[in-house]
Amino acid sequence: MDTAIQRRDDGAATIAAHSEGTLGERLASHYAQRIGRRQLQPGARLPSVRDCARTHGVSPSTVVAAYDRLQAQGLIEARRQRGFFVRPSAAMAAAPRHHEPNLALPAPVDTAALIRAMFRTRASLPGPGLGTLPETWLDPALLQRALRRAIANTDDALRYGEPAGDPSLREALSRRLSNELGITADSAQIVTSVGATHALDIVARALLKPGDAVLVDDPGWAVEHARLISMGMHLLPVPRGPAGPDLEVMRQLIQTHHPRLYVTVSVLHNPTGATLSLAAAHQVLRLAEAHDLILVEDDTYAWLAPPHSPRLAALDGLRRTIYVTGFSKILAPNWRVGALAAPPALVDRIVDTKLLSSLTTPALLERAVAWCLDQGLLRRHAERVSTRLAAARSRVVRLAQEAGCRLAAEPHGLFGWVDAGVDTEPLAVRMASEGWLVAPGRLFHVPARSSTLMRVNFASAQDARFWRAFERARDALR
Amino acid sequence: MDTAIQRRDDGAATIAAHSEGTLGERLASHYAQRIGRRQLQPGARLPSVRDCARTHGVSPSTVVAAYDRLQAQGLIEARRQRGFFVRPSAAMAAAPRHHEPNLALPAPVDTAALIRAMFRTRASLPGPGLGTLPETWLDPALLQRALRRAIANTDDALRYGEPAGDPSLREALSRRLSNELGITADSAQIVTSVGATHALDIVARALLKPGDAVLVDDPGWAVEHARLISMGMHLLPVPRGPAGPDLEVMRQLIQTHHPRLYVTVSVLHNPTGATLSLAAAHQVLRLAEAHDLILVEDDTYAWLAPPHSPRLAALDGLRRTIYVTGFSKILAPNWRVGALAAPPALVDRIVDTKLLSSLTTPALLERAVAWCLDQGLLRRHAERVSTRLAAARSRVVRLAQEAGCRLAAEPHGLFGWVDAGVDTEPLAVRMASEGWLVAPGRLFHVPARSSTLMRVNFASAQDARFWRAFERARDALR
Numbered sequence: 029m030d031t032a033i034q035r036r037d038d039g040a041a042t043i044a045a046h047s048e049g050t051l052g053e054r055l056a057s058h059y060a061q062r063i064g065r066r067q068l069q070p071g072a073r074l075p076s077v078r079d080c081a082r083t084h085g086v087s088p089s090t091v092v093a094a095y096d097r098l099q100a101q102g103l104i105e106a107r108r109q110r111g112f113f114v115r116p117s118a119a120m121a122a123a124p125r126h127h128e129p130n131l132a133l134p135a136p137v138d139t140a141a142l143i144r145a146m147f148r149t150r151a152s153l154p155g156p157g158l159g160t161l162p163e164t165w166l167d168p169a170l171l172q173r174a175l176r177r178a179i180a181n182t183d184d185a186l187r188y189g190e191p192a193g194d195p196s197l198r199e200a201l202s203r204r205l206s207n208e209l210g211i212t213a214d215s216a217q218i219v220t221s222v223g224a225t226h227a228l229d230i231v232a233r234a235l236l237k238p239g240d241a242v243l244v245d246d247p248g249w250a251v252e253h254a255r256l257i258s259m260g261m262h263l264l265p266v267p268r269g270p271a272g273p274d275l276e277v278m279r280q281l282i283q284t285h286h287p288r289l290y291v292t293v294s295v296l297h298n299p300t301g302a303t304l305s306l307a308a309a310h311q312v313l314r315l316a317e318a319h320d321l322i323l324v325e326d327d328t329y330a331w332l333a334p335p336h337s338p339r340l341a342a343l344d345g346l347r348r349t350i351y352v353t354g355f356s357k358i359l360a361p362n363w364r365v366g367a368l369a370a371p372p373a374l375v376d377r378i379v380d381t382k383l384l385s386s387l388t389t390p391a392l393l394e395r396a397v398a399w400c401l402d403q404g405l406l407r408r409h410a411e412r413v414s415t416r417l418a419a420a421r422s423r424v425v426r427l428a429q430e431a432g433c434r435l436a437a438e439p440h441g442l443f444g445w446v447d448a449g450v451d452t453e454p455l456a457v458r459m460a461s462e463g464w465l466v467a468p469g470r471l472f473h474v475p476a477r478s479s480t481l482m483r484v485n486f487a488s489a490q491d492a493r494f495w496r497a498f499e500r501a502r503d504a505l506r
Numbered sequence: 507m508d509t510a511i512q513r514r515d516d517g518a519a520t521i522a523a524h525s526e527g528t529l530g531e532r533l534a535s536h537y538a539q540r541i542g543r544r545q546l547q548p549g550a551r552l553p554s555v556r557d558c559a560r561t562h563g564v565s566p567s568t569v570v571a572a573y574d575r576l577q578a579q580g581l582i583e584a585r586r587q588r589g590f591f592v593r594p595s596a597a598m599a600a601a602p603r604h605h606e607p608n609l610a611l612p613a614p615v616d617t618a619a620l621i622r623a624m625f626r627t628r629a630s631l632p633g634p635g636l637g638t639l640p641e642t643w644l645d646p647a648l649l650q651r652a653l654r655r656a657i658a659n660t661d662d663a664l665r666y667g668e669p670a671g672d673p674s675l676r677e678a679l680s681r682r683l684s685n686e687l688g689i690t691a692d693s694a695q696i697v698t699s700v701g702a703t704h705a706l707d708i709v710a711r712a713l714l715k716p717g718d719a720v721l722v723d724d725p726g727w728a729v730e731h732a733r734l735i736s737m738g739m740h741l742l743p744v745p746r747g748p749a750g751p752d753l754e755v756m757r758q759l760i761q762t763h764h765p766r767l768y769v770t771v772s773v774l775h776n777p778t779g780a781t782l783s784l785a786a787a788h789q790v791l792r793l794a795e796a797h798d799l800i801l802v803e804d805d806t807y808a809w810l811a812p813p814h815s816p817r818l819a820a821l822d823g824l825r826r827t828i829y830v831t832g833f834s835k836i837l838a839p840n841w842r843v844g845a846l847a848a849p850p851a852l853v854d855r856i857v858d859t860k861l862l863s864s865l866t867t868p869a870l871l872e873r874a875v876a877w878c879l880d881q882g883l884l885r886r887h888a889e890r891v892s893t894r895l896a897a898a899r900s901r902v903v904r905l906a907q908e909a910g911c912r913l914a915a916e917p918h919g920l921f922g923w924v925d926a927g928v929d930t931e932p933l934a935v936r937m938a939s940e941g942w943l944v945a946p947g948r949l950f951h952v953p954a955r956s957s958t959l960m961r962v963n964f965a966s967a968q969d970a971r972f973w974r975a976f977e978r979a980r981d982a983l984r
Contacts, residue, residue, distance in 0.1 A: 163664040175657040185838040186641035226864040255862040360663040384733040386704040
């Protein structure tokens with residue numbers, strides 16, 4: 029969206045003058061400009077992906093990225109099996125008009141449109157690309173019971189509440205961390221948040237400043253990458269293998285760029301399902317100690333993990349690790365309850381940052397989660413889900429292999445990391461038009477790049493029709 | 507906290523080498539260093555404010571700021587009527603130890619400790635400095651009813667939900683804005699948030715980049731200023747008079763600094779209670795149009811405002827205004843429900859930013875608020891509160907004047923802007939030690955500076971004992 033770069037006070041700056049941005053971004057702004065100037069009229073058909081790639085000397089995936097972007101901007105629309113067309117209202121949207129507000133903005137993060145599409149998909153649509161358990165795997169009766177208890181007391185709704193979060197949840201989590209995960213965290217070290225995403229956001233805002241270097245998993249989760257990029261951070265991707273990060277790459281990146289943080293999903297890593305080995309965890313900690321690095325351990329999938337999976341925070345005794353967790357993947361995605369446990373010296377700063385971002389968080393939902401924890405009901409629910417997930421995993425692995433896919437990582441937890449044999453980005457576009465949501469590898473790489481991998485949700489990819497549709501789409505792309 | 511500036515990879519950098527920071531910051535780091543080196547032993551008494559000011563050739567308020575900072579860092583403690591003492595564990599906290607993690611960080615925003623103290627105060631303590639209605643003014647029975655209805659359906663807890671927020675709240679707000687405030691906003695233009703603070707945060711993150719200039723009200727609310735400063739923005743304070751901003755100053759700031767946004771509380775401004783006149787609103791809009799400025803209208807006190815108070819968003823037709831509102835000041839501070847209405851061209855970008863910060867927001871609480879809106883129960887509750895607040899206002903104005911204070915602004919809404927005749931910063935410290943929370947003028951100025959003004963919550967300053975304690979504290983400072 030390079031028109032964005034035109035400043036209100038600098039009307040003369042043109043799109044062409046800006047050579048920053050990816051090829052896809054520049055291609056998109058080229059078309060946006062033509063649409064704005066009505067050189068491409070509403071209703072006009074855009075060149076096919078193949079023709080456009082040939083004309084501009086770029087790869088088809090660059091064209092797909094550019095068209096995605098134009099779609100996200102509302103300038104063009106896809107018509108099934110016919111191609112891409114300029115939307116009726118597009119010229120208005122693209123053209124800066126005289127005396128109209130110039131609301132143009134810097135380019136959004138590259139993956140934003142895809143992420144948004146993922147979250148906008150109604151969960152009732154089949155979504156092997158989704159990041160959560162299917163609704164039918166969750167326990168609405170448990171949620172009802174917990175809420176009925178929680179609303180018996182509305183007193184805490186009448187004040188802002190404790191900045192660090194509801195004491196009952198912080199105490200329940202302190203017990204859980206200590207008894208079940210070997211992480212000794214006093215409740216004073218625990219800060220609640222609006223889901224794990226918010227906790228990760230608070231940590232980044234509290235500890236980093238724009239331009240700071242941050243180590244991240246590659247592959248890793250697009251929302252985390254996109255947030256850090258949007259905050260102006262310099263991402264240092266560390267290849268993630270079955271047992272942990274590539275320590276040699278990590279050491280070199282540390283020595284060259286002096287990052288302040290390493291943000292990692294250590295257990296049931298998204299998207300590979302891999303869990304850090306004890307030996308690798310020890311090496312990561314030694315590296316962190318030698319270079320005064322803070323570790324941010326994102327334990328979003330904690331409740332789906334086998335007992336005794338090692339945590340960095342346990343090994344480290346929460347000295348330089350910030351532990352982040354949440355309940356969206358096991359209890360209720362929309363309750364938006366998450367939390368972090370931090371070294372004592374960082375707690376005040378983290379709480380201050382939380383205050384600036386949202387003041388406090390809703391105690392009602394935090395108390396409901398605390399009750400599920402304290403009654404042992406969440407533990408039992410998680411055990412049932414894990415058993416069911418193991419069966420789903422076997423089935424999906426078989427279906428994937430029968431469809432000619434290769435598992436790029438040992439199957440564990442919620443996600444399979446599957447090699448489709450073709451670029452999964454055009455594959456995802458094609459599958460979406462047939463009503464299936466696929467999470468292409470591009471979402472997980474830093475920087476975003478084409479990939480033949482895709483993330484498959486074991487719980488929601490059990491439908492054999494999905495794999496048949498996949499085969500058709502893949503074969504068409506070959 | 508200048509020790510903070512020592513980098514992990516740059517152990518040689520010393521505190522003394524950093525001459526940035528306010529006088530108070532530098533004084534605080536001088537003492538932090540002495541404590542860390544045990545030149546000041548645990549239990550040692552710090553010089554009195556007056557002596558310290560004389561020794562270092564600074565004003566007593568600078569010393570108070572430095573001591574505040576050291577208290578916030580856990581290095582010293584105040585003992586009632588005896589002075590300030592080094593805490594037993596302070597040397598440990600201040601001294602960087604060998605092989606211990608260096609968790610030192612850049613200095614926190616200046617006002618953070620004071621803001622945190624405000625939010626950490628239990629609402630059961632008398633708080634004329636608080637920003638919300640007293641608990642006893644709210645309606646727990648209404649909250650119970652709304653929640654009982656909302657939890658009848660837990661289905662929407664089972665998925666992330668719509669990124670823009672619960673449709674029932676967005677539709678109810680669309681009706682309220684159009685029918686009661688003259689703001690035409692389709693529900694597609696409305697995005698929910700975890701309270702108005704979160705909405706303001708999302709807007710700033712979506713539209714600004716570090717270094718951008720932003721116009722803000724002076725006086726204005728510390729949390730808004732602190733957030734923008736923490737994001738690296740360049741704040742341009744615009745003096746706020748009884749009818750609106752000083753337009754001449756505003757014009758000059760715009761011409762010199764080309765700000766992108768003006769963030770303002772137009773109705774029942776915090777802390778002065780002033781409401782933008784229709785003529786001033788027109789002039790602000792003309793300025794915004796001429797210089798392509800986006801207006802962020804923070805309507806946090808909407809429900810306490812007289813009917814027909816003009817909104818910028820109504821005048822502008824939401825073309826270049828983003829309207830922000832919430833329910834913490836009238837319904838339930840801890841439900842953390844807020845929302846914004848934005849020009850259509852900005853909605854996607856704002857939703858993307860919300861996704862990166864918290865994914866979605868809890869639909870349960872949004873549906874509860876929607877029900878209160880739809881049933882007309884919130885409207886009726888707000889009318890009762892407004893009537894009661896008018897009586898409280900008269901009483902507090904009388905008590906303040908009897909205590910020798912001058913009202914610095916016409917009394918309206920929740921807050922009085924009161925001239926105490928002495929620096930309200932040491933006054934607040936003294937009052938806190940007697941158990942009264944006071945909001946000193948320093949919290950509201952950009953940049954923070956000493957002031958004889960304080961913000962008084964009309965609803966919670968009706969106790970004559972507060973005003974007697976105020977008189978004693980003030981007289982002691984004269």
